[in-house]
Amino acid sequence: MGMFILKRSGLMILTALCLTFVVFFLTNLYPNLEKLAKTEGNMRMSDEQVISWLDNRGYTQNVFKRYGEWLGIVPGFRHTDEEEGKITGRCIRTSNTPETAPNFCGVLQGDFGFSTVFKEPVSTIIGRRLGATGKLMLFAFLVMVPMALVIGILAGMREGSRTDRSLSTFAIATSATPEYVSGVILIAVFASSAFGLKWFKGTATSAVDDATFVNFTLPVLTIALYGVGYIARMTRASMAEVMTAQYIRTARLKGVSFANIVIKHALRNALIAPFTVIMLQFPFLLTGVVIVEILFNYKGFGWTLVQAAGNNDIELLLSCSIVAVIVVLVTQLISDIGYVFLNPRIRVS
Amino acid sequence: MTLSWIQIFGHMFAQFTPVFVSLIAVFIISIFLKRKLGLYGKLFDSVIGMFGFAIVMFWVFTAIFADAIITIQPLEQFSGMKNKVPGTPLVGVEDTWFLLGGDNLARDVFSRMVMGSRQVLIIAPAATTFAFMVGVTLGVPAGYYGGRYDTGMSFLANLVLSFPVILLFYLLVTPEIRETGIPIYLAAVLFLFPIVFFTILLNSRFYTQPKKRNLYVAMTLILGLWAYSGLAFNADPTGFFYMDPNLLNIFVAVVFVNSPTVFRIVRGLVLDIKTRDYVAAAQTRGEGPWYVMLWEILPNARGPLIVDFCLRIGYTTILLGTLGFFGLGVSPESPDWGSTINEGRKLLSIYPHPALPPAFALMSLVLGLNLLADGLREESLRD
Numbered sequence: 125m126g127m128f129i130l131k132r133s134g135l136m137i138l139t140a141l142c143l144t145f146v147v148f149f150l151t152n153l154y155p156n157l158e159k160l161a162k163t164e165g166n167m168r169m170s171d172e173q174v175i176s177w178l179d180n181r182g183y184t185q186n187v188f189k190r191y192g193e194w195l196g197i198v199p200g201f202r203h204t205d206e207e208e209g210k211i212t213g214r215c216i217r218t219s220n221t222p223e224t225a226p227n228f229c230g231v232l233q234g235d236f237g238f239s240t241v242f243k244e245p246v247s248t249i250i251g252r253r254l255g256a257t258g259k260l261m262l263f264a265f266l267v268m269v270p271m272a273l274v275i276g277i278l279a280g281m282r283e284g285s286r287t288d289r290s291l292s293t294f295a296i297a298t299s300a301t302p303e304y305v306s307g308v309i310l311i312a313v314f315a316s317s318a319f320g321l322k323w324f325k326g327t328a329t330s331a332v333d334d335a336t337f338v339n340f341t342l343p344v345l346t347i348a349l350y351g352v353g354y355i356a357r358m359t360r361a362s363m364a365e366v367m368t369a370q371y372i373r374t375a376r377l378k379g380v381s382f383a384n385i386v387i388k389h390a391l392r393n394a395l396i397a398p399f400t401v402i403m404l405q406f407p408f409l410l411t412g413v414v415i416v417e418i419l420f421n422y423k424g425f426g427w428t429l430v431q432a433a434g435n436n437d438i439e440l441l442l443s444c445s446i447v448a449v450i451v452v453l454v455t456q457l458i459s460d461i462g463y464v465f466l467n468p469r470i471r472v473s
Numbered sequence: 474m475t476l477s478w479i480q481i482f483g484h485m486f487a488q489f490t491p492v493f494v495s496l497i498a499v500f501i502i503s504i505f506l507k508r509k510l511g512l513y514g515k516l517f518d519s520v521i522g523m524f525g526f527a528i529v530m531f532w533v534f535t536a537i538f539a540d541a542i543i544t545i546q547p548l549e550q551f552s553g554m555k556n557k558v559p560g561t562p563l564v565g566v567e568d569t570w571f572l573l574g575g576d577n578l579a580r581d582v583f584s585r586m587v588m589g590s591r592q593v594l595i596i597a598p599a600a601t602t603f604a605f606m607v608g609v610t611l612g613v614p615a616g617y618y619g620g621r622y623d624t625g626m627s628f629l630a631n632l633v634l635s636f637p638v639i640l641l642f643y644l645l646v647t648p649e650i651r652e653t654g655i656p657i658y659l660a661a662v663l664f665l666f667p668i669v670f671f672t673i674l675l676n677s678r679f680y681t682q683p684k685k686r687n688l689y690v691a692m693t694l695i696l697g698l699w700a701y702s703g704l705a706f707n708a709d710p711t712g713f714f715y716m717d718p719n720l721l722n723i724f725v726a727v728v729f730v731n732s733p734t735v736f737r738i739v740r741g742l743v744l745d746i747k748t749r750d751y752v753a754a755a756q757t758r759g760e761g762p763w764y765v766m767l768w769e770i771l772p773n774a775r776g777p778l779i780v781d782f783c784l785r786i787g788y789t790t791i792l793l794g795t796l797g798f799f800g801l802g803v804s805p806e807s808p809d810w811g812s813t814i815n816e817g818r819k820l821l822s823i824y825p826h827p828a829l830p831p832a833f834a835l836m837s838l839v840l841g842l843n844l845l846a847d848g849l850r851e852e853s854l855r856d
Contacts, residue, residue, distance in 0.1 A: 135628075142632055147644065155649035293521075296847065300840035302791045304798045304811070305832040308818055312825035326822045407637065414639045415798065419818060426639075430799070433643035445640055452635040 129461070136453045140446065147445045148191050151438045157183050160436050164240055179203075182214060194237070194442065196230020231446075237439030241431055246443045249428060254447065256332045257413055257424035260343060263335075264409065268348035268355070269402060275352065276359020276398065281386050283364040292360065299353025303415040307346040311419075314342060328420040343420045347412050351405050355398055362397040366390045396466045403459035407452040476560030481572055485583070488542050488572075492534040499530060512779070515852040522848015528841025532834075535587060536594040543584035544569060547808045555579040556824045576813075576827040577820060585808040586830045592809040593838065596720070597789040600727040601782060604789075606667040607728065608735025613766045615736070616743025627740070630733035638730055638792070639799070645726045646802040656722045660705040663728050668697035677763040723802040727792055731785060738781055742774040749773075776853040780846045787842035794835050810835045 150156075161177045162169055169177065178184050182193075182201030192198030193214060202213035215229035229235040236246040279291040298306075312318070315326035325339045366372065367390055375385050414426030421427070425447065432440040476484065486493075500523075507514035516522040535542060545551075545563070553564060554575040559582075563569040573583040615623040633641075650656065671693045679686035703714025704721075716724070746752065747770060755769045797803050797811020805812070810831035817828025 139628075139632055139635060143636060147640070150644045150650070150655075153649065153653045153655075155652040156647075159649055296843050297840055300787065300843045301836050302794060302839075304794065304814055304818075305836045308814055308821060308825075308828045308832045311818075311821050312829055316822045316825045318823075318825045407635070410637050411639050411795075414637075415795065418799070429637075429640065430643070433640065436649075441640075445637075448637040448640060449635055452637070456635075 125464075129457075132457050132460070136457070139453060140449050143449050144442055144446060145191055147442055148194065148438075149187060151436060151441055152183070152187055152190065156436050160240070160438070163435065180212070192230075194230050194439070196228045196232035196235070198230075199227045200225075200229050236443045239432070239437055239440040241435045241437040241440065246440050249440065250425070250443050250447060253423065253425045253428045256422070257417070257426065259335065260347070260413060260416070260422065260424060261409060263340065263344045264347040264351075267344055268351045271348065272352045272355035273359055273395070273398065275356040277363050277386070277391070277394070279356070280360040280363025280394070281367060281390070283367065288360070292357070295353040295356040295360070297353070298349050299357070301350065303346050303350050303412045304419060306349050307342070307416060307419045310342050310346055326420070328422040332423055343416050343422055346416050346419070347409065350412055351409060354408075355401055355405065358401040359394065359398040363390065363394040366394040369393075396463070399466060400459045400463050403455045403462065406455040410448055410451060475558070475562065476570055476572075478560075481560045481570075484570065484572055488544065488583075489535070491538040491541055492531060495534045495538075496527065496530055500527070512776075512849065512853060515855075516845075516848055519848040519851050521844050522852060525841045525844025525846070525848055528837055529845055532590050532838045532841070533594060536591045539587050539591050542587045543581075544572060545581040545584050547580065547585045547588040548806055549581075550579045551575070552579065554581075556820070556827070559826055573830050574824075574826040577816060577824075582813075582827050582830055585813055586810070586834050588808040589810045589813060589831060590834065590838075592807065593790055593793060593835075596724060596727070596793060597786050600724055601731065601786045601789050603663060603667065603724075603728045604731035604735050604785070605778075605782060606670050607663055607732035609739050609771070610666045610670045610673075611732075612736040612739030613743050613771060616740040617747055617762065617766050617770070623740070626736065630736045633729070633733045634737075639795070641730060642726055642796060642799070642801055645729070646722050646796060651718055651722055656718075656725050657705060659725045659729060660721055663725060663732075664701050664705045668693065668701060671697065673763055674767050677761060677767055680761075719802055719804060723793070723796055726796075726802075727789055730792065731789060735781070735785070738777070739774070742777060743770055746770045746773050780850045780853070783842050783846035783849060787839040787846075790835065790839055790842070 157178055158174055160183075161174045165173075165177050175184070180203050182190070182203065185201065189198055190201075193200055200214035202211060202216075204211050213225065215225040215227070215235075226233065234247075236250070238244075239246050239249055242249055275291050275295060279288045279295070282288060301309075311326045314321055314324045316322075323338075324342050326342070328339050328343045331339045331343070372385060372389060375389050376382075380389070410426070413424070414429060416422070417424050417426035418430055425444070428440065429444045429448075431437070432444055500517075503510065503514065504517050507517045516526055551563060554561065554571055556577060556579075557571055557575040559572060559574040561571050561574065563571060571581050571583070573581075573586070576582055576585070611626055615626045644650070645656070645659075672690055675689040675693060676686060679689060699709065700714045703709025703712075704716050707715060707718075709715065743766070751773075752765060752769055755765045760769070793809065794811035794814070797807075797809050797813075798815045800812065800815055803809055803812050813831040814828050814835075817825075817831070821828055
């Protein structure tokens with residue numbers, strides 16, 4: 125088991141390195157840098173001015189060297205202005221002078237860089253926004269998982285019955301409705317003046333600090349609905365399979381009541397497969413979270429990611445992708461390990 | 474005079490007449506011949522499958538007859554029609570209404586929704602097909618041979634899959650990326666797979682009959698490379714194959730996102746099927762590895778692959794909508810459903826009518842594809 129986790133962690137680090145390098149490479153392509161220079165400097169810069177702007181900030185160095193600087197294994201870039209003799213550089217911020225600035229400032233030193241859009245250190249932005257998204261995710265999970273499990277179990281315990289048919293159709297319908305469709309429908313029905321049901325609010329901007337039933341219901345519901353269908357279908361399939369097992373038949377012949385069979389005998393075995401699926405939902409939720417945060421203008425992680433990508437804020441975008449990749453890889457690892465714990469018949473090696 | 478909802482539905486129903494007629498014709502013919510049509514015929518034994526098929530075909534026929542269905546040109550703007558409610562008559566023209574109202578730029582929502590079906594129904598199946606070609610060509614040998622190639626390819630597939638889709642789209646579908654030519658390089662790689670696939674497929678089958686082999690392979694190569702030059706590099710001398718740079722960018726991104734999943738599915742299926750007796754029999758007969766892979770294993774994996782193909786078209790439709798929703802890669806004029814939803818959502822709490830028709834359209838198409846896949850799965854498991 126220890127060996128397995130070690131191996132997986134190694135693979136995870138390799139994957140994270142590859143992915144961040146790809147993001148780094150794509151965001152540092154020349155047209156992207158040119159756009160950055162023009163938005164940061166001056167829209168009417170000439171080509172030579174763009175190049176010197178980029179040169180002075182170290183953007184024109186070799187991409188591997190810059191990636192190393194970002195990681196913190198290559199000394200940070202420094203530039204001496206010949207006319208004024210002022211030294212500027214990657215590691216030199218307003219808080220320190222060229223003399224006191226550290227040589228290395230990268231992710232390994234805990235320095236995630238400075239956001240060009242929000243004019244703040246990336247780590248504070250990411251920390252705050254992740255908190256907001258964590259809240260959204262938590263509530264979405266609290267709604268989604270119990271709902272999906274109940275639907276799946278009710279549908280799967282009597283396969284082919286009318287309850288099964290209708291609940292399965294509901295599950296298919298929700299998994300066919302992406303967040304931007306269900307969100308739009310929910311807002312139109314529950315928050316617009318056209319239908320007159322103004323129960324909830326169509327924006328969740330205020331929910332970051334103060335989440336109430338009125339401003340937080342629709343975003344949570346929108347995220348939860350898309351995931352419900354998939355988990356419910358998995359639970360149903362697994363439940364239906366367990367209900368045909370021999371030991372269920374034995375229990376029934378013994379005279380155990382149907383409710384007891386479902387709760388005491390079937391449920392434990394039926395929930396192994398959905399567990400993995402629930403864990404693997406995290407990466408999917410990430411996409412959903414981005415859409416929902418944009419749709420409801422909820423300023424969380426997804427909203428930040430879109431702002432960073434739209435404005436080519438390289439360091440913020442890189443940190444966003446690190447977070448996203450870690451979420452994906454850790455959930456994969458947890459789902460693998462959890463599967464082994466729940467199902468003793470499987471050995472990892 | 475503004476139409477009531479009953480009249481609006483009546484008018485819409487009338488506009489969709491060619492679609493309903495074709496739909497009924499297809500169903501009558503198919504039910505009549507269902508015992509002769511294999512898996513497709515069996516679909517008509519399952520209510521869910523039939524229902525799904527009806528929805529999918531409804532949109533297919535809508536895309537085909539779109540020119541006849543629309544009431545007003547989708548890009549035309551009319552003064553005074555901005556954000557008008559459904560059923561508002563067009564001033565100065567007899568018997569013409571904005572059946573589902575006007576959008577923020579005073580265009581007809583109904584006609585735009587109908588025209589949008591065309592975009593989706595061309596790109597989604599085509600992109601899915603390409604993703605399948607890539608996934609199959611790489612996944613079958615990975616499952617069959619295993620070893621280092623498999624480890625490497627699986628690592629690459631997992632790498633792409635651990636990217637959040639949105640981030641990948643934001644990186645790959647931008648005007649700046651188009652300047653660097655990366656979409657063209659990606660297209661150059663991805664579009665090569667169908668040619669490679671068909672060449673190997675035909676070569677492994679007919680290499681004992683050189684005459685036939687030469688003819689088939691030459692035909693594939695000529696047709697394939699002709700299309701390839703036009704689609705990837707826009708260098709087709711006759712100009713028959715051509716792809717708009719915007720469209721190419723979207724297409725490549727969607728294929729790129731989808732193919733690793735197909736790869737994993739195909740690899741898993743091959744791992745299972747390669748232990749069967751008929752594969753051992755073919756190997757003992759002395760068949761080449763590619764013959765075994767493409768003519769023994771692949772046809773026997775068709776059931777799950779067809780089901781996944783339907784589901785994946787739905788998923789691709791959702792992805793295209795996502796791209797439109799974020800305003801990536803599509804021209805602002807484009808009537809595709811994702812960007813129409815995106816435009817409509819800005820005024821959603823005051824005027825919900827421009828955003829809802831494309832939303833329901835997209836939802837129903839994906840639902841239809843899911844139901845169709847469910848029906849196919851049920852029927853293919855039955856025997």
